Amino acid sequence: MFDQLLAFVAKHARAIPERVVRGLFLAAADAAWATHAGSVRQLERNLVHVTSWANDGAPVDRRELRRLSRRGMRSYFTYFSEAMTVGGRTERQLRARIRGAGDGLDSLVELTGTPAQGGRDGSAPIAMGHQGNWDYAGFWAKFDVAPVVTVAEKLADPDLLKTFVGIRESLGMRILLTGTPKLTSRLEAVLRGPHVIVPLLADRDLGRNGEFVRAFGSVIRVARGPATLAIDAGKPLYVVNMHRERLSGKRRREAGTPYGYVCEVSGPIDVAPYLGMPREEAIAALTQAWVDIWAAGIAAHPEDWHMLQPFFLPDLDLDRLRNVPDWVTATLRADRAGDAARTHACPRKS
Structure with missing residues (x-):
């Protein structure tokens, strides 16, 4: 039902006022949050890891967690309302809704920009997560x-x-689909060309393979793509985090909405130190390096992280996954043993 609603809104983006769509999607977000649906509970389990880690292991206040998960659900549904109505927005509106920032932005522009822009006409892979509005980010990058x-x-x-796919292509992106034959080779070929970036949503792996890394005081499993591409293509790897910001003044008037986005670029991570390592070790180490940077961005703006699926080690079904390292299995056993010990240590009510 939700899929059909999304498709309907996208097909009639010019006919339906954006404010109406946004209001309907926010109402749906609040309804899902109020009923404490399974996806909301999973979001909260994920947020517990992030907020506890950000606060040096301090216990997470239940009320604050519920407030945070509500903001998270509203951010998530806002993304869909914006993505589905992008066909009704002008270039001026879209460009006012997003801006670049971060210590890696100038370097990325210098590397990938055209000579006319003062750039070197290069290319770069980017690791990013399910945050903010990545469709807007792709549109912003084009300019x-x-x-x-x-x-x-x-x-x-x-x-x-x-x-x-139509939405993203209308924003100027070239889209390849998961399952495309020789997908990695095709992306490597793209990176050998000039003036292009290859951002990959990599904070979860959709297949049975993936790279286990440490993050937020736990273990997570992310896609190997960014590290693999960077190493095989010999390109520096950048990291992007996104979060919403309140707009004001001229920019708010041009955007036609009270909120916009910051696309924060970090890096580059030089791949040279990894090229002398055995391949699997290099991919694991470079993946851990970008995750360390990305995790700090998530902790700064957890409400804009759209992760409603099992993500942390205690929630993963390791029996369905391939190539699970021994250290991951040992970590899970130790965590479960610790949980059991804490349970038995609790005094029982008489």
């Missing part, structure tokens, strides 16, 4: 950085897949 080639998940619903 301020370089054209985007990226990968989209191949959805079961062909109409919804066509809708999402």
Whole structure:
């Protein structure tokens, strides 16, 4: 039902006032949050790890967690309302809704910009997560950085897949789908060309393979793509975090909305130190390096992280995954033993 609603809104983006769509989606977000649906409970389990880690292991206040998860659900549904109505927005509106920032932005522009822009006409892979509005980010990059080639998940619903691909292509992105033959080789070929960036949503792995890394005081499993591409192409790896910000003045008037986004670029991570390592060790180490940077951005703005799926080691079904390292299995056993010990140590009510 939700998929059909998304497709309907996208097809009638010019006819339906954006404020109406935003209001409907925010109402849906509040309804899901109020009923404490399974996806909301999973979001809160994920946020517990982030907020506890950000506060040096301090216990998470239940009320504050609920407030944070509500903001998270509203951010998540806002993304869909914006993505589905992008066809009704002008270039001026979209450009006013997002800006670049971060200590890696100038370096990325210098590397990938055209000579006319003062750049070196290079290319770069980027690791990013499910934050903010990555469709807006791709649109912004076309003007301020370089054209985007990226990968989209191949959805079961062909109409919804066509809708999402159409939206991103209308914003100037070139889209390849998961499951495309020789996908990694095709992306490497793209990176050998000039004036292009390849951002990959990599904070969760959709297949049975993935790289286990430490983050937020726990263990997570992310995609190997960014590290693999950077190493094989010999390109520096950048990291992007996104979060919402309140707009004001001229920019708010031009955007036609009270909120916009910051696309924060970090890096580059030089791949040279990893090239002398054995391949699997290099991919693991470089993946851990970008996750360390990315995790700090998540902790700064957890409400804009759209992770409603099992993500941390205690919630993963390791029996369904391949190539689980021994250290991950040992970590899970130790965590479960610690939980059991704490349970038995609690005094029972008489």
